[in-house]
Amino acid sequence: MAYLLPPLASMVHAYLRPIKLTNKGICRAGYGELFDSIEDPNEGLKGACQGGHMALVSALIARGASRWHRGLDSACRGGHADIVTVMIEHCSTNELTHGLYGACRGGHQALVNEIISRGCNNFEWGLEGACRGGQLELARAMISRGATRYDWGLMAACTGGHIELAQLMISHGANLWNSGLDRACQRKRLKLVQMMIDHGATRCYNCDKSAAGHFT
């Protein structure tokens, strides 16, 4: 896998988390000098929205990026209200669901409120986003608004490696243990692998091992 040697200003960030040399990775890092190398404006848009780079977002739109709902998801996840405003203009009420998912995943309460105030009421997606991002309070908020898809939440929590969220979903009746094990195994979330096995997972779809086989 290729990595980009970062400019000096981004050295610390890049040292902690190497930037993948992809359309999305370049744009998330805000490396405008590499703009001409962007082949897929829509992939770039996701990264620029998540990284909060408005000028890059505008440039990508001028290059034809138009997958607004994905941009909205990423801008909400990154907590960038100015870019969220731009994306929302182009999204249908139905597509705001992606924003609710992203805002819950990123833990941005103000953006969650904003998306809901514009008519989005798909709280199931909000719950899934909150579980994926480890956002306990937002998960509780989505449940109090009526979300009940706890098994999806459990799988998202297993993917994200968030034990408290998994426990919350289980306390509400989630019990797809094998699916949870599959997600936790894929992402090597060992504590959650153990938790799913303790609750009764018998088989892992990911590695095709029996439950016990994960620790032998």
Ligand SMILES: [Zn+2]
């Ligand atoms: Zn496995």
